[in-house]
Amino acid sequence: MDSSVIRVKDLYKIYTIGTNKVRALNGVDFSIRKGEFCCIVGTSGSGKSTLLNMLAGLEKPTKGEIVIAGEHIEKKNESQLVQFRQEHVGFIFQSYNLMPNMDAIENVAMPLIFQGVGKKERKERAAEMLKLVGLSKFMDHRPGQMSGGQQQRVGIARALVVNPEIVFADEPTGNLDSRTTMEVLELIQKISHEKNQTMVMVTHDNHLASFGDRIIRISDGKIIKITDNTLRKKEGGTTVKKAVPAKKTEKPKKDKEQKKTIWDEVESAGQDNTESKES
Numbered sequence: 001m002d003s004s005v006i007r008v009k010d011l012y013k014i015y016t017i018g019t020n021k022v023r024a025l026n027g028v029d030f031s032i033r034k035g036e037f038c039c040i041v042g043t044s045g046s047g048k049s050t051l052l053n054m055l056a057g058l059e060k061p062t063k064g065e066i067v068i069a070g071e072h073i074e075k076k077n078e079s080q081l082v083q084f085r086q087e088h089v090g091f092i093f094q095s096y097n098l099m100p101n102m103d104a105i106e107n108v109a110m111p112l113i114f115q116g117v118g119k120k121e122r123k124e125r126a127a128e129m130l131k132l133v134g135l136s137k138f139m140d141h142r143p144g145q146m147s148g149g150q151q152q153r154v155g156i157a158r159a160l161v162v163n164p165e166i167v168f169a170d171e172p173t174g175n176l177d178s179r180t181t182m183e184v185l186e187l188i189q190k191i192s193h194e195k196n197q198t199m200v201m202v203t204h205d206n207h208l209a210s211f212g213d214r215i216i217r218i219s220d221g222k223i224i225k226i227t228d229n230t231l232r233k234k235e236g237g238t239t240v241k242k243a244v245p246a247k248k249t250e251k252p253k254k255d256k257e258q259k260k261t262i263w264d265e266v267e268s269a270g271q272d273n274t275e276s277k278e279s
Ligand SMILES: Nc1ncnc2c1ncn2[C@@H]1O[C@H](COP(=O)(O)OP(=O)(O)O)[C@@H](O)[C@H]1O
Pocket: 015, 016, 017, 022, 023, 024, 042, 043, 044, 045, 046, 047, 048, 049, 050, 051
């Protein structure tokens, strides 16, 4: 049986501006297994957000197939897509997108309103999520009364409160300092593994991407490399916990015994232009 929760086949997105055509996605194929923390990495303009928006059904592909949880996204109309997102998908945004006039618990509870969950249960579930992200003491704080990292924790709680099968995150740590970035990344990774949720995170940062179970490297709308990192992790490779105290400049010593780390691999993939795929 195919254990893929996301399957993308021959995907194209071509934007036409006047007579100019931009191939934002230029023939993309991959799949993501259930429970995986998948990182899509590439430089600015490489097509990451376009890809994520296609996966989430926020934009229509020019051509190709996207199958999520057994359903063809590209064949759905707008109202079917809205329903699909409410039932299956959570979002974490770079700029948090919290409602400024609502406190943390109201922000987190909001997606449950669209699911028709009653007020009492909404409060309970939102409170539980805020506890999970370490914000029990900030339930009645508004976004303006919280730090960036705290606001993004609220954003994570809001994305996860409906218990979605898949969570999409577009540069979720893009507005955070490096320490808070690692905390938020650790949280995202921990929760997705504990809840066996599939997480797809877009980042331009090779180091952050190296924490993924699967790393999809994209350049000029094409996938140039897919790395399956799960085996390496089982062997004691990169985990967020280990990486927190590590300094970015500190490269592992390379003696004969030492294996190439995933970091080396991701970094070197960023430099070469080979069309190789390993999966
Ligand atoms: N709505 C749009 N109209 C025209 N071109 C777009 C649009 N959205 C993205 N693009 C172009 O598609 C390419 C990929 O963009 P994007 O997916 O946003 O890249 P990334 O998220 O990796 O920075 C870029 O060249 C960008 O200018």
